[in-house]
Amino acid sequence: MKAIRVERLGPPDVMQLQDVPVPQPGPGEVRLRVEAVGINFADALAVAGEYLTRTRLPYTPGMEFAGIVDALGEGVQGVQPGQRVAALGGSGALAHYATVNAAGLIPVPQTLSAAQAAAFPVSYFTAYHGLKTLGRGQAGEWVLVQAAAGALGTASVQLAKALGLQVIALASTEEKLEIARRLGADVTLLQDDPERVQKVREAAGGKGVPLILEVVGGKRFQESLDMAAHRGRVIVIGNASREQAGLRPVELMKRNLTVTGLWLTSLMSDRDATAEAAQVLGQLVASGQVVPQVGPTYALADSARAFQDLLDRKTTGKVIIEP
Ligand code: NDP
Structure with missing residues (x-):
């Protein structure tokens, strides 16, 4: 072969x-x-x-x-x-x-x-763990999805909407933002928009975003902290920029932020978390709510x-x- x-x-x-x-x-x-x-x-x-x-x-x-x-x-x-x-x-x-x-x-x-x-498997289980298992997202809350037209991004937008969250989607081109809108994103923004931090904070009611799925890393990681609401949760899932990011723990203290790492490979051995994700995702795929x-x-x-x-x-x- x-x-x-x-x-x-x-x-x-x-x-x-x-x-x-x-x-x-x-x-x-x-x-x-x-x-x-x-x-x-x-x-x-x-x-x-x-x-x-x-x-x-x-x-x-x-x-x-x-x-x-x-x-x-x-x-x-x-x-x-x-x-x-x-x-x-x-x-x-x-x-x-x-x-x-x-x-x-x-x-x-x-x-x-x-x-x-x-x-x-990879995109939807990761999206579930980011939004629910680790992100503890609740219906009605805002979530920020980066690289929203990518594999994980499209899964995250669809799943967030199916779970009742409100979605702010970032991507690098208008064509990509159109894909996010088609999948239900409520607010879309070019990731290089010069006023992106302010616009994202305003879109989420002026207080910043309670839940952020961070996949770009590098200097964008600091931006994610800037976009987060007081007591916001930033779930670190990827580092597509392949650049190092700095983290000043004092900043987390000041705004009571939580930064959580997510790696699907190690989460797959958590039987309860995997079973819960499989059950919810299985239903949503079977009913056509996520495709x-x-x-x-x-x-x-x-x-x-x-x-x-x-x-x-x-x-x-x-x-x-x-x-
Ligand atoms: P995607 O289909 O999302 O493709 C990657 C996207 O990342 C690009 O299309 C691009 O979208 C965005 N991006 C932003 N900055 C850069 C850059 N400097 N170079 C290249 N791409 C960039 O891929 P995946 O869905 O496979 O993965 C998305 C991210 O999630 C990756 O960082 C990946 O490692 C991570 N991941 C992590 C998992 C885990 O278990 N922790 C599991 C699954 C994915 P745009 O042009 O819109 O910016």
């Missing part, structure tokens, strides 16, 4: 299409025939060697995908060959076949296309271009690669 292989860390063009053996599922694992792979910012950071965990070489990228159950490893129960599932694993999905621990299988309504199923936003779709051989477009801010929704 064909698979993308990475033998040295670097920009996306270190990824190469190679012939490799079809993987065999080990005990507790399931093999899927991969239909669609969701590409996350984290995948590009891992190829560059800039992710939260060390990238072990050589490897095949791809942590989030949808496919048809093809073979079961020893001891796997409750999974039917032929069934379409979404899956969340560590790596290996950019290939015709991939194995994943059965615990990483995520049931999805059969009404979703393969691309929609692949766009679902995973599929972005541009690329062939396996074009994986490097897909990763580069994501890094260059050219994409909206979830970037999909179809092997």
Whole structure:
């Protein structure tokens, strides 16, 4: 079969299409025939060697995908060959076949296309944990969503609206803001608007925003603190700027701010939080209240271009690669 292989860390063009053996599922694992792979910012950071965990070489990228159950490893129960599932694993999905621990299988309504199923796990679980598990967002409250037309951004806007919050969306272009509005954002602002801090504070009733999903980092992190309301919660989810941010703890004291880090990988092992998110998200997807936003779709051989477009801010929704 064909698979993308990475033998040295670097920009996306270190990824190469190679012939490799079809993987065999080990005990507790399931093999899927991969239909669609969701590409996350984290995948590009891992190829560059800039992710939260060390990238072990050589490897095949791809942590989030949808496919048809093809073979079961020893001891796997409750999974039917032929069934379409979404899956969340560590790596290996950019290939015709991939194995994943059965615990990483995520049931999805059969009404979703393969691309929609692949766009679902990372963005929607992260959005839920940001808005509810860690963010404790309440219906009627304002939330600020950065990069609102991206994969996590579109998930966050839709989910926030479905949960009854009011959304201020930031993005870099008018086209991206239009996507956020179409998904229900109440207020949209260009992220480089020179008066953005003041305008965001005013939009949220003049007092600043109680809940902020922070994904850009660098100098924008300070802006998020400036946009936050007294006792505001800033959930640190990403660092798309790839720049360091400073934090002056005294500033948090003065305005009783809370800054909370969120990493989906470690939250997935919290069974209660995962079960709650799965229940709420499952209902909202099944009822069509949230619809995973599929972005541009690329062939396996074009994986490097897909990763580069994501890094260059050219994409909206979830970037999909179809092997
Ligand atoms: P997106 O589809 O949102 O793409 C990234 C977007 O980030 C761009 O389109 C761009 O939107 C915005 N951005 C802002 N500044 C920059 C910059 N300097 N360079 C590049 N992009 C920039 O990707 P994802 O949904 O995969 O991820 C969004 C963020 O959330 C990332 O930081 C990612 O690491 C994080 N994340 C974290 C998770 C966790 O568990 N902690 C899980 C999922 C995502 P615009 O042009 O509108 O500014």
